[in-house]
Amino acid sequence: xxxxxxxxxxxxxxxxxxxxxxxxxxxxxxxxxxxxxxxxxxxxxxxxxxxxxxxxxxxxxxxxxxxxxxxxxxxxxxxxxxxxxxxxxxxxxxxxxxxxxxxxxxxxxxxxxxxxxxxxxxxxxxxxxxxxxxxxxxxxxxxxxxxxxxxxxxxxxxxxxxxxxxxxxxxxxxxxxxxxxxxxxxxxxxxxxxxxxxxxxxxxxxxxxxxxxxxxxxxxxxxxxxxxxxxxxxxxxxxxxxxxxxxxxxxxxxxxxxxxxxxxxxxxxxxxx
Amino acid sequence: xxxxxxxxxxxxxxxxxxxxxxxxxxxxxxxxxxxxxxxxxxxxxxxxxxxxxxxxxxxxxxxxxxxxxxxxxxxxxxxxxxxxxxxxxxxxxxxxxxxxxxxxxxxxxxxxxxxxxxxxxxxxxxxxxxxxxxxxxxxxxxxxxxxxxxxxxxxxxxxxxxxxxxxxxxxxxxxxxxxxxxxxxxxxxxxxxxxxxxxxxxxxxxxxxxxxxxxxxxxxxxxxxxxxxxxxxxxxxxxxxxxxxxxxxxxxxxxxxxx
Numbered sequence: 322x323x324x325x326x327x328x329x330x331x332x333x334x335x336x337x338x339x340x341x342x343x344x345x346x347x348x349x350x351x352x353x354x355x356x357x358x359x360x361x362x363x364x365x366x367x368x369x370x371x372x373x374x375x376x377x378x379x380x381x382x383x384x385x386x387x388x389x390x391x392x393x394x395x396x397x398x399x400x401x402x403x404x405x406x407x408x409x410x411x412x413x414x415x416x417x418x419x420x421x422x423x424x425x426x427x428x429x430x431x432x433x434x435x436x437x438x439x440x441x442x443x444x445x446x447x448x449x450x451x452x453x454x455x456x457x458x459x460x461x462x463x464x465x466x467x468x469x470x471x472x473x474x475x476x477x478x479x480x481x482x483x484x485x486x487x488x489x490x491x492x493x494x495x496x497x498x499x500x501x502x503x504x505x506x507x508x509x510x511x512x513x514x515x516x517x518x519x520x521x522x523x524x525x526x527x528x529x530x531x532x533x534x535x536x537x538x539x540x541x542x543x544x545x546x547x548x549x550x551x552x553x554x555x556x557x558x559x560x561x562x563x564x565x566x567x568x569x570x571x572x573x574x575x576x577x578x579x580x581x582x583x584x585x586x587x588x589x590x591x592x593x594x
Numbered sequence: 595x596x597x598x599x600x601x602x603x604x605x606x607x608x609x610x611x612x613x614x615x616x617x618x619x620x621x622x623x624x625x626x627x628x629x630x631x632x633x634x635x636x637x638x639x640x641x642x643x644x645x646x647x648x649x650x651x652x653x654x655x656x657x658x659x660x661x662x663x664x665x666x667x668x669x670x671x672x673x674x675x676x677x678x679x680x681x682x683x684x685x686x687x688x689x690x691x692x693x694x695x696x697x698x699x700x701x702x703x704x705x706x707x708x709x710x711x712x713x714x715x716x717x718x719x720x721x722x723x724x725x726x727x728x729x730x731x732x733x734x735x736x737x738x739x740x741x742x743x744x745x746x747x748x749x750x751x752x753x754x755x756x757x758x759x760x761x762x763x764x765x766x767x768x769x770x771x772x773x774x775x776x777x778x779x780x781x782x783x784x785x786x787x788x789x790x791x792x793x794x795x796x797x798x799x800x801x802x803x804x805x806x807x808x809x810x811x812x813x814x815x816x817x818x819x820x821x822x823x824x825x826x827x828x829x830x831x832x833x834x835x836x837x838x839x840x841x842x843x844x845x846x847x848x849x850x851x852x853x
Contacts, residue, residue: 346685354690371708433613441785441827443792444819447807451628527698534700535792544673549704557708561701568696569734593603 405464417476479510662722673735732777
């Protein structure tokens with residue numbers, strides 16, 4: 322048994338309901354805070370040099386979005402994110418299934434996993450400078466490394482949590498090991514894996530961006546580094562807004578996917594115990 | 595069964611030892627200056643971190659983690675209880691929480707330096723605290739919303755004043771989940787510390803990592819990596835220890851009541 326605390330499964334995403342009735346308040350709140358930002362800057366409560374006005378920042382973003390360079394950087398970041406997530410999933414899900422199915426295998430790798438998992442991926446940046454160099458490979462490696470762990474842990478938990486009665490029933494009906502895996506174990510661990518994918522999708526973006534910012538690999542992160550060293554504060558804010566929306570889009574899409582993956586699961590159905 | 599257990603325990607010890615041994619064997623034969631021998635790294639670790647740089651770098655890093663984590667915990671719990679109890683406030687706050695928690699933290703590193711005019715503790719602590727709020731906040735909101743309404747209603751009909759309700763009912767019921775959020779926050783605090791120090795600083799573990807890399811001192815660089823790994827691991831272990839004490843009543847209660 323793994324210590325339950327060390328590798329606790331993450332809770333599913335909390336649902337954000339936006340009914341038409343409830344949409345006025347959030348909208349007002351966003352509008353009010355944007356207005357407050359404009360006010361603080363225009364009245365020089367915080368100097369406009371440090372905090373460009375909201376309108377200035379969004380105008381800077383608009384101008385950036387009219388350039389091809391912005392979209393090229395944007396697509397590069399998305400590419401690093403997507404490849405990192407895909408490779409992590411391709412590695413972590415099979416390994417998680419093996420470690421989740423065989424107690425001995427899980428025990429054998431418990432210490433290395435528990436030691437490697439909490440290591441902040443950012444410490445790998447200097448190593449990547451020396452090995453893979455300042456290019457897309459480093460970015461993908463870092464994104465993959467970060468996204469790997471939540472996926473691995475969630476998959477292991479999902480496989481362990483399969484109803485033993487269902488497995489025994491499958492066995493007594495003469496299903497082979499492979500059939501049991503495909504028909505029973507995998508479907509019932511999908512919700513866990515979906516939660517893992519949702520967390521990994523965020524982590525992968527953070528690390529793709531981190532690699533670009535710290536290593537100068539082309540992408541939005543590199544752009545932020547360049548404009549901040551030139552002191553173009555309005556563009557620093559513009560890029561931060563853009564990256565924030567990219568993160569938000571990814572978060573919303575993958576939370577949606579997670580809910581879909583959970584919907585058919587007995588635990589989510591109404592009317593079942 | 596006992597043979598199986600012995601085998602499991604044996605594997606649990608043997609595999610990490612083999613991995614470390616393999617690393618040493620590989621580095622001895624590779625003769626690569628980028629990958630010093632494991633034994634060299636350990637010697638450098640002793641030279642750098644026992645205890646030459648402890649006062650100048652490790653302590654400042656720990657202070658930043660401590661202060662950032664403490665602020666994040668207090669703000670996260672206070673705000674979380676408020677938002678968990680009030681639907682209106684929650685509606686107001688939701689878009690902001692959703693946007694900022696999805697923001698990749700390094701995107702705000704330059705902004706934090708510009709706004710705070712600092713690359714010292716002020717900026718580091720603020721940066722760490724800002725991002726560490728979210729795990730505590732989200733878990734607190736979730737926990738407070740999950741409290742059995744009968745409890746609150748009973749207290750209300752007995753005219754228990756709201757301060758007492760929060761202090762005696764809401765916080766204790768939400769505590770297990772709040773603590774889970776705090777543990778995620780602590781892990782995040784280490785990452786944020788490294789990121790912010792690696793980006794720009796004049797002291798700290800992340801700073802040592804950066805300068806040893808920039809000056810091609812690969813032994814000390816690996817030693818710093820080992821230290822950060824140990825730091826993450828030990829802080830988590832320490833927190834688990836405290837958590838076990840803090841929630842001892844909860845475990846006892848859970849064990850005694852069938853779910």
